[in-house]
Amino acid sequence: MIPVKIISFEEALKQGLTKVEQEKRGLGVVAAGCVMNKKTGEIVQKSIVKDDGTHELVHMTDERKKFLKDAGVYEEHLEQFGKILGEKKEVFFAKNNLKLKQQV
Amino acid sequence: MVSKSMCSWMVEGVKATTGNIMTFYKTNFNMPVPDLFSGCSNCDCGFMCLRYCDIGWTSQGLTGFYPGYEVALQDTIFRWETCGGESLDGYTCLCQKWCRSGCVMGTNATYAHIVQPEYYWSWYELMQNTGVAGWEICCTGTYCALSCATCVSGSDLSISACTICTDFAAPSVSQCSSTLRGSIWVGADNGLHYINSNCWEHVITGCDCGAGFGSCGALWIGTGTDANYLFWVGCDGHTYRAPWKICQFCSTFSNGAPVNPAPGAGYAGSLWMDCQFGYTHLAYIGCDGNKYLAGGANYPYVAP
Numbered sequence: 001m002i003p004v005k006i007i008s009f010e011e012a013l014k015q016g017l018t019k020v021e022q023e024k025r026g027l028g029v030v031a032a033g034c035v036m037n038k039k040t041g042e043i044v045q046k047s048i049v050k051d052d053g054t055h056e057l058v059h060m061t062d063e064r065k066k067f068l069k070d071a072g073v074y075e076e077h078l079e080q081f082g083k084i085l086g087e088k089k090e091v092f093f094a095k096n097n098l099k100l101k102q103q104v
Numbered sequence: 105m106v107s108k109s110m111c112s113w114m115v116e117g118v119k120a121t122t123g124n125i126m127t128f129y130k131t132n133f134n135m136p137v138p139d140l141f142s143g144c145s146n147c148d149c150g151f152m153c154l155r156y157c158d159i160g161w162t163s164q165g166l167t168g169f170y171p172g173y174e175v176a177l178q179d180t181i182f183r184w185e186t187c188g189g190e191s192l193d194g195y196t197c198l199c200q201k202w203c204r205s206g207c208v209m210g211t212n213a214t215y216a217h218i219v220q221p222e223y224y225w226s227w228y229e230l231m232q233n234t235g236v237a238g239w240e241i242c243c244t245g246t247y248c249a250l251s252c253a254t255c256v257s258g259s260d261l262s263i264s265a266c267t268i269c270t271d272f273a274a275p276s277v278s279q280c281s282s283t284l285r286g287s288i289w290v291g292a293d294n295g296l297h298y299i300n301s302n303c304w305e306h307v308i309t310g311c312d313c314g315a316g317f318g319s320c321g322a323l324w325i326g327t328g329t330d331a332n333y334l335f336w337v338g339c340d341g342h343t344y345r346a347p348w349k350i351c352q353f354c355s356t357f358s359n360g361a362p363v364n365p366a367p368g369a370g371y372a373g374s375l376w377m378d379c380q381f382g383y384t385h386l387a388y389i390g391c392d393g394n395k396y397l398a399g400g401a402n403y404p405y406v407a408p
Contacts, residue, residue: 001335002373002391004323006288009301009379017367017374017389029356031198031214032141032151033228038185048141049214049228058142067221071193 035064106192106259107185111150112251112266114176116408118231119154121145126357127156127408128174128233132399133302133382135350137357141229150181150229156408160249160268166236171277171304172384173401174235176270178202178249182263183227186220193219194258201250202234209240218261231357237302238277246271279303286377288386290321294338296346298400301383306400308386310336310344317343325373325390332390334375334398348403352387352395369393 012018031049036042044064047055117127121143145151159176166175178200184192195217202210212232220226234240234247241247252265280303288298295307318337326333326345334346352364361381367389375388378397385399402408 001327002325004325004334004375004388005373006286006323007374007376008286009376012374012376012387015367015371015374016365017371017376018378018380018387018395019362019365029139029141030212030232031228031230032145033216033226034145034147035220036147036225036227038223038225043145046145049216049230055216068219071219 037063106190107183107187108253108261108263109183109185110180110251110253110263110266111183112178112180112249112268113155113158114160114178114249114268114270115155116157116159116176117404118152118156118177118179119407120151121153125405125407126177127402127404127406128177128235129157129159129408130169130402131174131404132397132401133172133174133235133237133384134361135382135385135397135399135404136353136355136361138353138405139356140231141356145227145229147181147183147185147225147227150179150227152179152229154407155179159270161270163271163273165273166241166275169236169275170306170400171236171238171275171279172300172302172306172382174233175241175272176249177231177233178251178268179229179231180251180266181227181229182216182251182253183225184218184220184261186222186224188222191221192226192259192261194261195256196261197254197256198228198230199250199252199254200230200232202232202240203248203250204241204245210234215256216261218259236274236277238279241272241274242277244271244273277304280305288323288377290336290338292339294340294342294344296323296334296336296344298377298386300385301377301379304384306384308334308346308398308400310338311347312338313343313345315342323375325388327391332392332394332396334386334388334396346398349390349396349398350403350405351390352397364395366394 035045046059116129120140124138199213248269253263255262284299322337354363371389
């Protein structure tokens with residue numbers, strides 16, 4: 001058994017037993033979305049939405065990528081998509097999607 | 105005509121397709137939420153394989169609730185379906201609101217860009233919880249969860265609002281003096297009482313482990329088979345063990361906690377009243393050097 005020593009929250013922060021969270025915490029995930037091909041049942045795109053409004057692409061098929069490119073959507077970002085797809089995860093949308101729309 | 109639809113629930117908890125469970129009903133405020141959105145998904149069920157206890161359109165007495173306890177989760181799936189010759193390219197604002205008497209007490213909104221050719225589905229799932237507090241469920245009355253999608257630009261992606269209401273009989277949310285914040289004591293009921301950071305009194309009702317040692321009020325962290333549990337001696341001389349503890353993990357939900365700081369066993373036994381996130385649980389360093397959480401409400405990681 002280990003006797004308890006009650007300390008203040010401020011002391012816990014000072015000793016590094018907990019963290020100042022607003023700056024250092026990972027952003028929470030508050031939503032997620034998918035796009036599916038009805039004929040094949042394949043999920044062609046999946047993204048999660050962080051609590052700061054950013055969307056994080058976690059999956060995109062080559063077919064979907066080609067469609068978006070052919071449609072002229074995200075054209076300026078496709079090169080970045082390629083990098084992202086080769087890595088684990090990375091925020092790819094601007095904080096505000098509307099801003100991205102204007103860029104495209 | 106493009107098909108647009110929405111499903112919304114007011115539930116006590118969910119089980120994700122990842123297998124992770126998060127119960128909000130009668131649990132401490134803002135406990136870390138496990139990963140709910142990384143599993144598989146379909147347009148009917150979203151990312152959840154189970155939704156526990158749909159309490160929409162019911163009356164809930166909230167017996168045994170204290171301010172600082174969560175009550176319900178609003179879970180909404182927005183869907184768009186295209187058939188032959190149809191396509192979508194537009195921006196929509198997906199919004200959830202908790203309301204009382206027409207006043208909004210919580211909002212969760214996100215923008216989505218829906219781009220799809222014919223014969224496709226797109227869907228988004230959003231979640232937002234609420235609990236007993238002066239700024240949320242603060243008094244007895246009818247509380248509603250609203251969901252809607254509004255058109256921002258491009259294709260019309262709007263989906264009419266869906267409203268789910270429930271009557272809650274809320275406990276008092278009165279707060280005690282801030283000078284008492286952080287006070288911890290063993291009560292005549294043998295429970296471990298504390299004044300949390302929101303100045304509400306919570307009680308951890310312990311599991312009776314039989315005749316103990318030490319005097320009433322002795323407090324320690326267990327080792328061996330009881331490793332990292334919180335123990336105390338009750339006024340009846342028995343040893344009591346907190347019914348649950350959870351090692352800090354990185355929350356995937358809004359305003360969640362960070363990854364466990366794991367300061368090391370040299371700090372074992374340090375205990376403090378959390379003053380971040382939920383403001384309603386005790387935090388301490390266990391014998392393994394990790395940060396643990398314990399509280400007066402129910403364990404959140406099992407079905408309600």
